[in-house]
Amino acid sequence: MIDLKKDIKYIKGVGPNRATLLNKLGIYTLKDLITYFPREYEDRGNSKNISEIEDGQEALICAYPVGRMNEIKIRGNLTLCKLVVRDETATCQITWYNQPYLKNVFKQNIRYKFYGKVSKKYGKIEMQSPVYEEEQSNKNTGKIIPIYPLTYNLSQNVIRKIIENGLNEVSGKLEETLPKYILDEYKLYDYNTAIKEIHFPNSFANFNLAKKRLVFEELFSMQLALLSLKNKYEVKKTGIEFSKDVKMSEIIDTLPFKLTKAQLRVLEEIDKDMEDSKPMNRLLQGDVGSGKTVVALIAAYKAVKSGYQATIMAPTAILASQHLETFNDILKDSGIRCELLISGISKKKKENILSRLENGEIDILIGTHAILEENVKFNKLGLVVTDEQHRFGVRQRSAIALKGKNPDVLVMTATPIPRTLALILYGDLDISIIDELPPNRKKIETYAVTKGMEQRVNNFISKNIEEGRQCYVVCPLVEENDEIDAKSVMEIYENYKNNVFSNYRVEYLHGKMKSKEKEEIMENFKNGNIDILVSTTVIEVGVNVPNSNIMVIENAERFGLAQLHQLRGRVGRRRISIILYFEISW
Amino acid sequence: MKVISSTNDGFVISEKDLELRGSGEFFGTKQHGIPEFKIANLFEDIGILKLVQGLAIQIIQKDPLLEKRENELLKKLVNDKFKDRIEI
Known part of the structure; x- marks a missing residue:
């Protein structure tokens, strides 16, 4: 073997x-x-006549050298090797850079194959730095490469x-990795053939078959894994039946705003799951600002009033604290006790929280990954809500679910994926979608502008800062990079701080910084101690800085649409009209 | 850019995004946390995806724990690929 x-x-x-x-x-x-x-793959299988090649094409030609290689020195360190070759139809000039050893390689009475990119200007045909070999050889040409x-x-x-x-x-x-009955039924290549043909296909038809087999295997194993998971959660376990006497409407009626139809529909689905004995395993999808947190809160209310504890796990400390504020605000008259558990708190405070949690004196624990730690023990955990959970973070999900006896689990995500795919990919979860934004939200104004508008954009930023607002600037890179032509955080930061916005408080944030530093900066931004924050895409989903109303995205073309959409969700989520700028180099 | 400045609906945008970039990048970015595919492309290969989903459902219904001898290889396949993430 x-x-x-x-x-x-x-x-x-x-x-x-x-x-x-x-x-x-x-x-x-x-x-x-x-x-x-x-x-x-490059088709270096079939050679073409020199006269037939079109400008810009990559092509294989078969030709004899005409005369000797011509070596030209340009500046001290650059050498050009030029060789003219011909076939029956035309001649072609070939150029290599800095490869002087080629000088004595080519012999005039031998035919060679050359594969490379061709340029055709004013009838002159040229090929640059092609791969080559003798006509009989088939190492680098003569096949699909x-x-x-x-x-x-x-x-x-x-x-x-x-x-x-x-x-x-x-x-x-x-x-072999797939059972024979499947290979036969779907007429798939065996594994050995597929692996060989995907690298070095004998024909494009073979390549297609190899690819089909490997794609089949990859997607099939994913589907099997997802379904097994769903099975594991559903079939074997009996969960909690939350009380039918606790009505979600009790808390909904006290809310200072009206829920959207979509939120109500989703809550109905969750309510049904919670009252059922089967443990809930539900994915809640909804855009940034669609009101997922309040849905989680209402579910937590039902859990607590049914005599259980609930926990909400957020990806960052800032988000967790934000959730706590919301919860305390809405639940203040309900007698429900909420507490925050994040890694930064003092040992004494932590011990206090842990013992109260175990004694059942805390009803809702909101926190970060700190909740997963072994010494965090619940008295009677009934509902787990994880926020922005990564797909396949299944271990974490089960780690936290193990802190209770088959609690109901609600996973929230702000990254919408197309419905058709969601059904297939999230095979192990039931799905609820909030597809409606609260009516009072203003549409985010989005403008695509070029660098030519920089002055106007900068004036606009100044004007807003003068009015007490804050601004995000997002760049694709952390530091300057010679290979990628895009703006970096440090470049923009230096320029803003020292030139353009030298009279404002400018700070930067990127993924390479320590998490403590990052949290400090975000906290300062949130508290209004920073006017302009230049960052990479680390700005976390859902962080609520209501006072920020502009986001400038540099080199927006480098981000995907969904990512841009996520990013703009971070600028002020309420009150202020939102204006968002793209700077694109077309 | 037309898409992003004309709509605020995340679902419309994600459909369009997938269409424009293919799933490689779409899911490759860790935002979805879906494992990166080595060769499959969810957009191009949606046909195969639907096919294998049907097949997987059939198999798991008959053999939920993949214990039958004929499915031995499938159990190994899933465990090899996903053992760090899930256990069957």
């Missing part, structure tokens, strides 16, 4: 240096190597060779 866990450095052609580079690509073992799939994604300092040739070596080791010896 072959050892798929074999360290990559023992594969032929790798060694310690290349192993480090491969590790960067996430390749550690033989298995990782053979499942590092190509990004695309895989192109691998992101290879850093590994050239395509090197990684291709390493993968070929890896494939040779496993050739024909990989264990």
Whole structure:
């Protein structure tokens, strides 16, 4: 049997240096190597006549050198090698940069194959830095060649060779991963063939079959995993039946605002789940600002009034404190006791909370991951709400659910995914969707502008800050990067602080900072001690800074639509009309 | 950019996003927490996705714990891929 866990450095052609580079690509073992799939393929199978090639195309030509290689030195360190080649139809000039060793490679009486990008200007045909080999050879041309994604300092040739070596080791010896009855029924390639053909397909038809098999396997295993999970939660366990006598309307009637139809519908679904003996496992999807927190609060109310405890787990301390404020505000006359558990609190306070929690003197515990710690024990946990939970964070979900006896679980997310996909992907959860925003919310004004408008944008920011508002600036990068042409946090921060907005309080925030630093900055921003906050996308979902009403997004083209939508949800969630700027380099 | 400046509905945007970028990037960003696919693309491969979903439902209904001999490989497949995240 072959050892798929074999360290990559023992594969032929790798060694310690290349192993480090491969590790960067996430390749550690033989298995990782053979499942590092190509990004695309080049058809270097069929050669073309030079005269037929079009400008900008990548093409394979088959031609004889005409004359000798011409070596031209430009500036001290740059050498051009130029070679003219011809076939029956035309001539083509080939250029390589800084590869003087090519000088004596080509012989005039031998035909070579060249594959590269062609430019055609004023009838002159040129090819730059092509791969080449003698006509009879089939190493780099003459077939479909895989192109691998992101290879850093590994050239395509090197990684291709390493993968070929890896494939040779496993050739024909990989264990099948799908049962035969499935392979037969869906006419799928066996695993060995699929792996070989996905890297080095003999034809595009074979490639399609290999891809189909591997996609099938990947999606199928995910579906099986999801369904098994759902089964595990549903079938075996009996959960809590919360009291039918506790009506959600009791608390709804005291709210200072009206719930939307969508919120009411979702609450009805949750109410039904809670009264049922089957443990609830529900995903609550809703846009930023659609009112998920109040839904969680109402569910928690029902749990507590039925004699149980509830817990709300938020991804950050700031969000948790925000939730606590909301809860205390709405539940102040209900006699329900809420408490906050986050990692920053004093030992004494923590011990106090833990003992009261265990004695049942706390009804709703709101907090961060700190809630998961072993010494956090509930008296009678009935409802778990996790906020912004990552999909497949199943372990966490069960870790917290284990603190009670099959409590009901509600998972909230502000990242809407298309309905059709949600049903398939969230196979283990029932889904509720709040698809309506409260009516009093103003539409977020969104403008796409170019850098040419910078002055106007800056004036606008100043005007708002003068009125006491705050501004977010979001950039794609933390630091300047030569390879990526995009604005960085540090660049913008320096420029704002020292030039453009030197009279305002400018701060920065990014993911590489310590979490304590980050929380401090967010706290300061929230409290109005910062006018302009320049950050990467670390600004957390749902953080409520009501006074901020502008968000400038640099290089908006680098963000996905859903991400942009999430980001703009962070600017002021109530009261103020919201204006949002994009700066795009078209 | 037209999409983002013309609507505030997250669902409309996510549909469009998926269509424009394909699922690789859509789910690759950790916001969804869905495992990154090595080769599948949820948008392009929606046909296969529907097919395997039907098949998976059939199999799990008949053999919830994947204990039958014919499904031995499937149990191994799921455990190998997801053992860090879930246990069957």
